[in-house]
Amino acid sequence: MSIVTASGLWTTLFDANLWQATLRQATPLALAALGGVISERSGVVNIAMEGMMLVGAFFAVFYSVIFANAAIGVVMGMVAGGIMALFLAYGAIHLRADQIVMGVAVNLAALGLTGYLLFNKYGTNGTPQSCFAPPACQKGSVYTIPDYSVPLLHRLPAVGQILFQQSPIVYVMLGLVVLVHIFIFRTTLGLRIRAVGENPRAADTAGINVQAVRYLTVTLSGVLSGLAGAYLSLTVGSFSEGMTSGRGFIALAAMIFGKWTPFGAFGACMLFGFGQALYVDLQNTSGPLQSYSTLVATLPYLLTIVALAGFIGRAIPPAADGQPYDPAAAG
């Protein structure tokens, strides 16, 4: 494919490959961002999603090798993310430490832990060979998640390729956007989560266990970040040091851009995913646009700054977001 002119860019925009890649890029962001929505709605700022994602990515590969099964790898990645989240929860909720500082600590710990384990378990060669199915897979290779084409639907022109020739985790993510929305806004637990995030003392007096709710939401956030990490590593079939490369923070920005709502966060993730997909696309071209690809990649973030500065309506966080709750500090 060669893009020489602006009309070349035009053709790129109508290329189903670009949009398929957009959804792929958006998936790990959206999974983490959904977790972020749940956590922040209960009043815990989770900047540790990056670290939870990284740990999830490593352990997904690790257990995929051990059990020779990608699905078990994914589940273990989620468990690992959840366990990482418990550290944040213990510090930020139980000990009432500053949530940002705790989050930074978890991120650094995750980077160190996965870096150490990568070398310790696999040496300097990195994670083992990846494979999709038994004939190619031998003992000790990384079982990777193959794409799954939805019968019939994937044959639809354009839409088929974009929506129905994807990793199973992409379908899971799309379903979760709806489920998390229902969870937050239509269930009793969701009502309690929002109450805790707005006025924990009022929730406490109404008999809601603020600490328990926050432990749950932070853990859920960790599990979703772990899933995002598992998607990253088990789609390519390898883990490398720091492979999340800031996606946890981008997810955080997407969540804010999306005004702490699942659909909003998803939309923002699609925008960021589009930026990344376009960047990759342009890099693989020759011609004048290639040299601008990095610049193009910054566009979604510039747009985020504009949006957060208040041009698309002010984003109002939950009133008690970021505030530790001390039940004994009554007036």
Place this chain on the structure above:
Amino acid sequence: MPSIQAVDIVKRFGSFTANDKVSLQAFAGEILAVVGENGAGKSTLMNMLSGLLHPDDGEIRMQGTPVKFGSPRDAIERGIGMVHQHFMLIPVLTVAENVVLGHEPSNGFFDRREAERRVDELSARYGLKLQPRARVENLPVGLQQRVEILKVLYWGSEILIFDEPTAVLTPQETRELFVVLRELATHRRTIIFITHKLKEVMAVSDKIIVLRTGKVVGELITSETSPREIASLMVGRDVLPTVHKPPPRIGEPIVVIRDLHVQSDLGVEAVKGIDLEIHGGEILGIAGVEGNGQTELVEALTGLRPATSGSATLKALDLLAGNSTVKTSAAKVREAGVAYVPEDRRERGLVLPYTVANNLILGLEDSPKFSRGGILNFSKVRSWARGLVPRYDIRPPRTDIPAGNLSGGNQQKVVLAREFSEDPLLLIAAQPTRGLDIGAAQFVHERLVEKRDSGTAVLLVSAELDEILALSDRIAVIYEGEIMGIFDAGESNEEQIGLLMTGGEERAAEQSIDLEAPALVQG
């Protein structure tokens, strides 16, 4: 057997003992009043009874059995519900959601419709009218309290603790509340009622416990005591009851309001064509049930809210900046000589984590008195604060502690000290004594009268009719955004004004409880 009993309860915060061997008992079907000045330890005691705090020593018994509450949930499950002074509501949720929170009806999902049905049913049964779908943040304070009460009733509590419930109510609403309290008592509920308003204690309680500096200093039977006895127990000395108020020297009109229209946050017209003049040297009191446009009126005059039409001028200055759709800046209004004591000192009057000194210069920080080129001169700020603190009797007399650490009365004194310091032409005081005890309220009243006597035009907005009657030279009654009538202080009475406050409808039937106990204490 008492339905609830506290035995030798001790609670310390650091070196400060908030409750020192406090004991009380209350029986089913009885209304027990717990009275005391702010800081006497009433709220601490009630927070322990409702499970929010845990006693360091002593025990709580229910039906004679010792109980321990690990959390408010434990207390609620045992049938203790508390209506808090600072409302425990989630502003962004609806009335129904707030009421059922923690005990939500569920059909797999949150059953919104069922929640709204139950709230409708409860509010009908107890005569507490509310829209279940309204967002709480859009309700005036008076209605928010109803949500609080409904919540406790929804919990099915046997023991109901009311923390200063009438602080936000009008006489009519207070009567209605007392009818509810009586009704609950006849249904064998136990009512504990915290207040410092002796009139109300006399009107509704059966027994009285008086607290002072964390200790019980008196246990009284209401029918056998007098307001004077209670007051002297509370304060520890005899109290001077009334505000000394010389006859007014009314001057020129300072503020002229003509056909003012203002919208509420909901986009509904809240002020519907008000005409008012406020003269120098007078206190004009606005009497009205909360939520009848007072907040919007005050916010329009202080530049915090745009007016839709009409005019308001301060001397020659247009307070609405000649453009009715754009609000003028609050800073300009302030510069023109308007001082404002906002109705919610914690939200709007103070920055609670800031020190007393910094709170005393809020809005004045650019004045050459305190800064040059944007750099604050802290030694000037401190010396300014050190001058004001003793003059306004702010306790403890320190300028370097966060305002949030002060009691409500002392927080209010900080607001007054700041607002009065600039010699305003117009002083707007909204609910200036809300939640204050006798001593602090009296202090505020004296300062308001002092300002009036120095020629300032004072606009007093209060939901406390007693306060309006005691201080005002003229009284304007507001109802649904309109002025129903203006009276000179001499020619009005409580009943007449109370009637107009509710739209002039007949309400005689509701006056079954006599509030006309000796008016010893104002506010």
